[in-house]
Amino acid sequence: MINFILRRIVQTLIVIVILSYVCFGLMNLMPGDPVELMISSNPKITANDVIRLRSFYGLDQPLYKKYLSWAGDIIQGDLGYSRTYRIPVGDMMGPALAYTLILSILSLGFSLLVAIPLGILCALKPNSKVDYLVNLFSFAGISVPSFWLGIVLIIIFAVNLNILPAGGYQTTGMQYESWLDEIFDKAKYLILPVLSLSIQSIGRFSRFTRSAMLEAMRNDFIRTAKAKGLSAQVVIWKHGFRNALMPLITIIALSFSSIFSGALITEQLFAYPGVGRLLYSSIIGNDFNMAMISFMISVTMVLLMNLIADLLYGVVDPRVSYK
Amino acid sequence: MQTSTHSTPPVNHTLSKNQIAELEKVQSLTQIIFAQFKEHKAAVIGAYTILFFILVALSAPLIGKILGVNSENQNVFHRYKAPFSTISAGIDTRETAVRNYIQENPHEAILVQTELLKEEFVTSAHAEDALYDWARYEKRKALAAIRYLNVNENIKSDLRQIAKKFETFHVFGTDELGRDVLMRLIYGTRISMGVGILVALSAALIGLLIGAIAGYYGGFIDSALMRITDALLSLPTIPVLIVVCAIDLQKIPFVNSILSTGSESILKLVFILCIFSWMPVSRLVRASILSLREREFILASKTLGATDFTIITRHMFPNVIAPLLVSVTLGVGESILFEAALSFLGLGIQPPTPSWGNMLFNAQELIYQAPLLAILPGLLILFVTISFNYVGDGLQDAIDPKTIKR
Numbered sequence: 076m077i078n079f080i081l082r083r084i085v086q087t088l089i090v091i092v093i094l095s096y097v098c099f100g101l102m103n104l105m106p107g108d109p110v111e112l113m114i115s116s117n118p119k120i121t122a123n124d125v126i127r128l129r130s131f132y133g134l135d136q137p138l139y140k141k142y143l144s145w146a147g148d149i150i151q152g153d154l155g156y157s158r159t160y161r162i163p164v165g166d167m168m169g170p171a172l173a174y175t176l177i178l179s180i181l182s183l184g185f186s187l188l189v190a191i192p193l194g195i196l197c198a199l200k201p202n203s204k205v206d207y208l209v210n211l212f213s214f215a216g217i218s219v220p221s222f223w224l225g226i227v228l229i230i231i232f233a234v235n236l237n238i239l240p241a242g243g244y245q246t247t248g249m250q251y252e253s254w255l256d257e258i259f260d261k262a263k264y265l266i267l268p269v270l271s272l273s274i275q276s277i278g279r280f281s282r283f284t285r286s287a288m289l290e291a292m293r294n295d296f297i298r299t300a301k302a303k304g305l306s307a308q309v310v311i312w313k314h315g316f317r318n319a320l321m322p323l324i325t326i327i328a329l330s331f332s333s334i335f336s337g338a339l340i341t342e343q344l345f346a347y348p349g350v351g352r353l354l355y356s357s358i359i360g361n362d363f364n365m366a367m368i369s370f371m372i373s374v375t376m377v378l379l380m381n382l383i384a385d386l387l388y389g390v391v392d393p394r395v396s397y398k
Numbered sequence: 399m400q401t402s403t404h405s406t407p408p409v410n411h412t413l414s415k416n417q418i419a420e421l422e423k424v425q426s427l428t429q430i431i432f433a434q435f436k437e438h439k440a441a442v443i444g445a446y447t448i449l450f451f452i453l454v455a456l457s458a459p460l461i462g463k464i465l466g467v468n469s470e471n472q473n474v475f476h477r478y479k480a481p482f483s484t485i486s487a488g489i490d491t492r493e494t495a496v497r498n499y500i501q502e503n504p505h506e507a508i509l510v511q512t513e514l515l516k517e518e519f520v521t522s523a524h525a526e527d528a529l530y531d532w533a534r535y536e537k538r539k540a541l542a543a544i545r546y547l548n549v550n551e552n553i554k555s556d557l558r559q560i561a562k563k564f565e566t567f568h569v570f571g572t573d574e575l576g577r578d579v580l581m582r583l584i585y586g587t588r589i590s591m592g593v594g595i596l597v598a599l600s601a602a603l604i605g606l607l608i609g610a611i612a613g614y615y616g617g618f619i620d621s622a623l624m625r626i627t628d629a630l631l632s633l634p635t636i637p638v639l640i641v642v643c644a645i646d647l648q649k650i651p652f653v654n655s656i657l658s659t660g661s662e663s664i665l666k667l668v669f670i671l672c673i674f675s676w677m678p679v680s681r682l683v684r685a686s687i688l689s690l691r692e693r694e695f696i697l698a699s700k701t702l703g704a705t706d707f708t709i710i711t712r713h714m715f716p717n718v719i720a721p722l723l724v725s726v727t728l729g730v731g732e733s734i735l736f737e738a739a740l741s742f743l744g745l746g747i748q749p750p751t752p753s754w755g756n757m758l759f760n761a762q763e764l765i766y767q768a769p770l771l772a773i774l775p776g777l778l779i780l781f782v783t784i785s786f787n788y789v790g791d792g793l794q795d796a797i798d799p800k801t802i803k804r
Contacts, residue, residue: 090629104645211440214791218731218783220738223776226762230769336634340739344762354637355743358644370637377634 083385087378091371098370099142102363109158110134112361145367155364159357164368167353172372174244175342175349179334182269186276186334187327193277194284195316198292201285209281216278221337225271225344232267240264242346264347272341276330283326287319294318321388328384332377339373431720434796441792444785451782455587462581467566469585469752473576478768481571486564492533495560500529506553519543537565573757573771574764582752583774589753591730591782593664593737597671598729602722604672605679610710610718612680613687624684631677636739642670643745663748667740671733679725686718720797724790731786738779754779 110128114120129135133144148155154164197206233241240246244264251257291297292315300314339351346352350369357365413421425433436442454461462468476485500507511528514520520531532540540561544554570579612623643666687710690696699709734754740746741755749756754775761772 090632093629094633098641101641101645214440214784214787215780218735218787219780220735220742220776220783222739222742223758223772223779226758226765226772226776229762230765230772234765234769332632332634336636336638339636339640340743343743351637355640358640359744366641370641373634373637378632381632 080386083382087382090378091375094374095146095367095371096139096142098367098374099145100138102367103138103141105358105361105363108134109363112158154368157357157365158362159360159365160362164364167365168350168368168372171348171350171353171369172376174347175335175338175351178265178268178272178342178347178349179331179338181265182272182338183276183327183331183334185269186273186280189273190277190280191284191323194281195288195311197281197285198288198319199311201289206285209285213278213282216274217282219274221271221275222340222344224274225267225341228267228271229344239267241267242344244347264345268341268345268347271344272334272337275337276334279326279330280323284319284323287322288315290322291315291318324384324387328380328387331380331384335373335377335380431793431796435792438788438792438795440788441795444788444792447781447785448789451587451591451778451785454584455591458581458584458588461584465567465569465578465581466562467568467578467581469577469581470750471577473572476572476576477574478764478771479568479572479576481569481770482567483571484565484567485572486536489534492564493530496529496533499556499560503553503556506549506556509549510547510553510557513547513549514543517543517546519546533560533564535564537561540564570774571768571770573768574760579771579774582757583754583778586752586754586757586775587778589664589747589751590734590737590755590779593668593671593747593753594730594734594782594786596668597675597733597737598726600668600672601675601729601733602679602726604676605725606683606715606718606722608676609680609683610687610714613684614691614706614710614714616688620684623680627677627680630674631681633674635674635736639670639674639736639740640743640745642673643667643740663746664751667737667746671736675729675733675736679722679729682721682725683718686721687714690714690717720793724793724797727786727790727793731783731790734779734783734786738775 109132110125113128114125126135133141136144152165154168156162157164157167160167193209197203197209200206229241232239240263242264245257245261249260251260297310297314300310305314336351338349339355341347342349342352343355350372353365354369354373356362357369473485479485507529508525511525514528514532515522515525520528522528522531532543535543541558544557544561547554547557566578568578568580570583573579573582608623608627612620690713696709696713699713704712737746737753738755738758741753742758744756744759747753747756749759757775758772761775764771
C-alpha cells in the first residue's frame with residue numbers, strides 16, 4: 076500500500092517536472108519576449124543594447140539552461156514578479172487558487188447533489204418518462220457549450236430579470252458588517268458561474284450514475300436483500316448505491332480535471348478572479364512568470380486529483396489491491 | 399386412435415414461401431446494426447439534423463445567391479438590425495451596380511437614360527446622370543419605374559436585377575459590422591463542422607495507428623506509448639489548449655512552411671486539437687486489439703505467413719471499425735465544443751472567417767444591444783453537438799451485441 080502510494084507520488088512528480096519543461100519551451104515559442112517588450116516601450120534602444128540586455132537577462136542562453144535557472148528559483152520559493160500587476164506572483168496566486176477551488180468544489184458538489192439522485196431515479200425506473208426526460212437533459216448538458224450557457228444565464232438573470240450580478244466576485248466597495256453578510260454577498264456572485272460550470276458534469280454524472288446503478292441493481296445480492304424483507308431505502312442505498320459508487324468515483328475524480336479546466340472559461344466569462352482567468356490574461360498579456368506558475372498550478376491540481384482518485388479506490392472497494 | 403388425434407383442429411404450421419424466404423434471409427452485420435440504429439429515435443433525428451446542417455454548409459454560396467446577401471458585406475450604418483429587417487443599400491453599392499451596367503451595356507444604358515428622362519421619372523440635368531438618379535430611389539419605386547419604360551423585356555429584367563440589390567433582407571438581422579447574421583452562421587457551419595469532422599477523423603487515424611502498434615506489439619512499445627497516452631489524458635484540457643494555441647507557430651521553422659497558407663488559423667487549430675484528442679481512440683483500439691491478438695483467425699493468418707502489416711490492416715482493423723465509428727461520432731461533438739471554446743477566447747479561428755465560436759467572441763459585450771447575436775451561434779452549437787452525441791449513442795447501442803435483438 077505505502078509502496079504503491081509512494082510510487083504514484085513519484086510518478087506524478089516526474090510528470091509535473093517534464094510538463095514544466097515542455098511548458099517552459101512552449102512559453103518561449105509565444106510571440107514576444109521581455110526584451111522585445113522593452114524595445115516597444117523605448118524607441119531609443121539600439122541593436123547593441125538589445126544584445127547586451129539579452130545576455131544580461133540570460134535570454135540568449137539555450138532553453139535547458141534558462142529552464143534550470145528558473146526551476147532553481149522556484150525551488151528556493153521565488154516565483155518571480157508579475158509584469159502586468161507588478162507584484163510577486165506568489166501574492167497573486169494564493170487568493171486566485173482559493174477562488175478557483177471554491178468555484179470548482181462548489182460546482183462539483185452541486186453537480187453531484189443534482190446528478191446522483193437523478194441518475195438513481197432513472198435507474199430505478201428505466202425507460203419511464205422521467206428516464207427519457209433526464210436522458211434528454213443529460214445529453215443537452217453534455218452538448219451545451221458552457222460559456223454560451225453562461226452568456227444566456229447572464230442575459231436572463233442579470234440583464235432581463237436583474238436579480239443576480241453579471242460578473243465579479245463581490246460587490247465593489249462593500250463594507251461587510253459581519254461574516255454572514257460577506258458570505259451572502261459572495262454567494263450571490265457564485266450562483267451563475269457555478270450553474271454554468273456544473274451543467275456539463277451534471278449531464279455526465281447522471282448518465283453515469285444511471286448505468287452504474289442499473290448494473291449494481293442487477294446483482295443477485297440485491298434480490299437476496301429484497302427477499303430478506305429489507306426496506307427499499309436500505310436496498311437502494313446500502314446495497315445498490317454502494318456498489319455503484321466504485322465506477323462513479325473514477326468518473327468524479329476524472330471530472331474534477333474537466334471542471335477545473337472548464338473553470339478557466341467560466342472565470343473569464345464572469346470576470347471571476349481565479350487561476351484560470353490569471354492564466355488566460357497572463358498568456359494574452361505576455362506575463363511569462365505568471366503564465367508559467369498559473370499553468371503549473373492548474374496542472375498540479377489536476378494531477379493531484381487523479382492521484383487522490385487512485386487512492387480512494389481502495390477506501391471504497393476493499394477488494395482493490397495496490398500492486 | 400389416429401382419427402382421434404386428427405380430430406383436434408390442426409395448427410397451421412405451414413408458412414407461405416415468402417415468409418420462409420423472409421426468415422431464412424441472411425442479414426449482414428451492417429443491416430442488423432442499421433435496423434437497430436433506426437429504433438433509436440433520438441439518434442435518427444440527430445442523423446437527419448446533421449445531414450441538414452451538412453447540406454446547408456455545402457450549399458452556402460447558393461443560399462447566399464438566393465437571398466441576395468453575402469457573409470462579408472459590411473455596412474456600418476446598419477449595425478444590430480433586428481431579425482426580419484430590410485435594409486436599403488448604400489449609395490455607393492447602388493452606383494457601382496449602375497456603373498457596371500453602363501460599362502457592360504453602353505447602348506442599352508443610353509436607351510434607358512433617354513426613356514427615364516422622357517417619362518419624367520428623373521429630372522437630371524445631364525442624360526448620363528439619369529440612371530444614377532434612378533438608383534437613388536427605393537427598391538419599390540425603382541421597380542415601378544421600370545414597368546413604364548418603353549424598352550424591351552431583356553433590358554427590363556437586367557434593370558430589375560440591379561434594383562434587387564437596392565434592398566437586402568436579413569432574416570436574423572445584422573451583426574456589429576452590419577454583416578448578415580444568417581449568412582455568417584451558414585458559413586460558420588462550414589468552418590465549425592468542418593473543423594469538428596476533420597479533427598475527429600484525423601484523431602481517429604492517429605489513435606488507430608498508435609493503439610494498433612501498442613496493442614499488437616506489446617512489451618516496451620506498449621508501455622511507452624500507453625504512458626504517453628495516460629500523461630496526455632491526465633492534462634487539464636482547456637489550459638493546455640490555451641497555452642498551445644497562444645504559441646507563435648512562426649517560431650517553429652518546420653511547421654511554418656506547412657502553415658503559410660491563408661487559412662492558417664484553421665489548420666493550426668485542427669492540428670492542435672488533433673494532438674490532444676487521439677488518446678481515447680488509441681486506448682479503445684489497443685484494448686480491442688489486445689483481445690483480438692489471442693483469437694484463432696489471427697493465429698491462422700500468422701501461420702499462413704501473413705506480415706504484421708497485413709494482419710493489422712486486413713484482419714484487425716475491420717473488427718475495430720464499429721467502436722471506432724462511435725468514438726469518431728462522439729469526437730466530432732467534442733471537437734466542435736473545443737473549437738467554439740477556443741474561438742470564443744479569441745485563440746481559435748481568427749476573424750473575419752466566421753465560425754460559431756468566434757461569432758460569440760464579443761457577443762458578451764453585445765448582450766444589451768443584440769442578445770440574439772449571443773444566442774444564435776450557441777444554439778447551433780448545441781443542436782449539432784447534441785445530434786452527434788445522440789448518433790454516437792445510437793451507434794453504440796446498435797453495435798453492442800448485448801442489445802442486438804434478432
